[in-house]
Amino acid sequence: MNGKHITKLGFGGRAIALALAAAKVRERVGISTQEILGELASVRDHPEAYVTGGVYADLAAELTSREARARAARQATLRPTPLPYRVWGEDLIEPGARTQMDVAMQLPVSRAGALMPDAHVGYGLPIGGVLATEGAVIPYGVGVDIGCSMMLSVLPLRPDALGTDETRKLLMKHTRFGAGVSFEKSFRGDHEVLHDPAWREQALLRHLRDKAAEQIGTSGSGNHFVEFGTLHLPAPDLGLEAGDYLAVLSHSGSRGFGAQVANHYTKVAQTLHPQLDPAARKLAWLPLDTEEGEGYWQAMNLAGRYALANHDLIHARIARALGAEPLAQVSNSHNLAWKQVLPDGEEVIVHRKGATPAEAGRLGLIPGSMADPGFVVRGRGNAEALDSASHGAGRQMGRKAAERALNKRDVQAYLKERGITLIGGGVDEAPQAYKRIEEVIARQRDLVDVVAEFRPRVVRMDTGHEDV
DNA sequence: ATGTGC
Numbered sequence: 514m515n516g517k518h519i520t521k522l523g524f525g526g527r528a529i530a531l532a533l534a535a536a537k538v539r540e541r542v543g544i545s546t547q548e549i550l551g552e553l554a555s556v557r558d559h560p561e562a563y564v565t566g567g568v569y570a571d572l573a574a575e576l577t578s579r580e581a582r583a584r585a586a587r588q589a590t591l592r593p594t595p596l597p598y599r600v601w602g603e604d605l606i607e608p609g610a611r612t613q614m615d616v617a618m619q620l621p622v623s624r625a626g627a628l629m630p631d632a633h634v635g636y637g638l639p640i641g642g643v644l645a646t647e648g649a650v651i652p653y654g655v656g657v658d659i660g661c662s663m664m665l666s667v668l669p670l671r672p673d674a675l676g677t678d679e680t681r682k683l684l685m686k687h688t689r690f691g692a693g694v695s696f697e698k699s700f701r702g703d704h705e706v707l708h709d710p711a712w713r714e715q716a717l718l719r720h721l722r723d724k725a726a727e728q729i730g731t732s733g734s735g736n737h738f739v740e741f742g743t744l745h746l747p748a749p750d751l752g753l754e755a756g757d758y759l760a761v762l763s764h765s766g767s768r769g770f771g772a773q774v775a776n777h778y779t780k781v782a783q784t785l786h787p788q789l790d791p792a793a794r795k796l797a798w799l800p801l802d803t804e805e806g807e808g809y810w811q812a813m814n815l816a817g818r819y820a821l822a823n824h825d826l827i828h829a830r831i832a833r834a835l836g837a838e839p840l841a842q843v844s845n846s847h848n849l850a851w852k853q854v855l856p857d858g859e860e861v862i863v864h865r866k867g868a869t870p871a872e873a874g875r876l877g878l879i880p881g882s883m884a885d886p887g888f889v890v891r892g893r894g895n896a897e898a899l900d901s902a903s904h905g906a907g908r909q910m911g912r913k914a915a916e917r918a919l920n921k922r923d924v925q926a927y928l929k930e931r932g933i934t935l936i937g938g939g940v941d942e943a944p945q946a947y948k949r950i951e952e953v954i955a956r957q958r959d960l961v962d963v964v965a966e967f968r969p970r971v972v973r974m975d976t977g978h979e980d981v
Numbered sequence: 982a983t984g985t986g987c
Contacts (some may be wrong), residue, residue: 656982772983
């Protein structure tokens with residue numbers, strides 16, 4: 514048995530080496546060349562029958578994956594008109610975000626979608642966009658900050674138990690902000706996510722694990738924050754009595770690790786769809802039944818777990834410093850894709866890019882700006898919204914527009930009026946650059962119920978391009 | 982959002 518036999522059967526590329534390796538295994542157990550060639554022809558003609566196991570499984574997987582890639586390359590044409598989708602808070606949404614959502618709803622793999630009231634323009638899918646696809650995942654449908662998420666810890670302390678200076682010191686000591694930052698080596702935490710077997714299963718992940726270990730427990734830049742504030746719970750819920758509690762709220766993501774996964778697989782997806790309409794180029798997808806699609810799915814989910822681990826460490830550090838055990842915790846990812854079954858029974862991939870999962874009964878967190886209230890919400894499971902809600906107030910000004918329209922004094926006046934202490938923060942994150950959270954919440958009363966209100970008091974963020 | 986390639 515040699516390479517000529519293999520290529521004569523029509524195998525090419527990676528399949529040649531896999532076929533040869535399998536043939537050698539069969540030769541070793543005494544099967545004749547003629548018989549092996551017969552078996553290989555059968556794998557070639559019906560690879561799907563061999564993928565589940567046996568000596569030909571790797572070859573069969575390569576063949577089915579190649580078929581899927583070829584299919585993907587052919588699907589380059591957009592639907593002539595977008596599939597219909599519902600919009601919440603249409604009066605709050607700029608036209609550019611609608612246009613982006615329209616393009617997403619023209620993709621051949623799209624099945625359903627919805628736009629949340631905090632929606633604004635992003636890369637590819639708008640922020641606040643929810644998109645259900647069939648058999649495919651879109652890296653830019655999840656976003657660059659894979660697994661970006663919120664976490665709230667309710668502490669067994671009165672809201673006024675800590676002075677402003679003490680709170681500020683806690684935040685300075687136990688949080689780290691900014692692109693590329695990590696904790697000092699001796700101060701670095703560990704977490705079970707760093708020992709996840711998935712890190713060893715892809716070259717990309719093996720390469721990124723050290724960076725992830727360095728940055729664990731940190732917050733990023735942009736709109737990420739860690740803040741102390743008062744949680745007002747009007748009625749018993751979350752396993753707690755009604756009342757006011759000291760609470761910590763954090764917004765963080767998967768840091769450099771997730772960003773590199775996103776950039777890598779976006780390029781892979783674009784390479785897979787060379788003919789895709791340029792209008793949808795940033796929405797290039799990966800079929801889930803390809804090696805590439807499976808690879809992204811694994812890396813994306815690892816980044817999702819890693820982002821939540823960052824929150825875990827932030828909250829654990831703060832709680833330990835206070836000698837307090839949180840009474841309750843709520844968390845949710847708002848940049849991720851999930852497998853979900855539509856009411857008609859079809860299994861789809863639901864991308865939430867800046868959207869909170871809101872299945873009936875599920876708790877979630879919808880923050881306002883650095884100086885506005887945030888809300889603990891409970892999902893109502895609205896099928897037309899694909900069980901989703903907004904992930905925040907949403908920008909009404911882009912970063913550059915905010916820096917043009919506002920200055921430090923505007924932000925300082927806003928903070929002073931509300932009694933908020935800010936560490937770091939840039940004019941681009943000014944509360945005035947965001948939609949009014951009360952209006953955004955009002956537009957989605959059929960998506961979530963409000964459980965509690967969080968009022969920030971001491972906020973830490975990264976320093977912006979123009980500091981406050 | 983990231984932290985480096987365009």
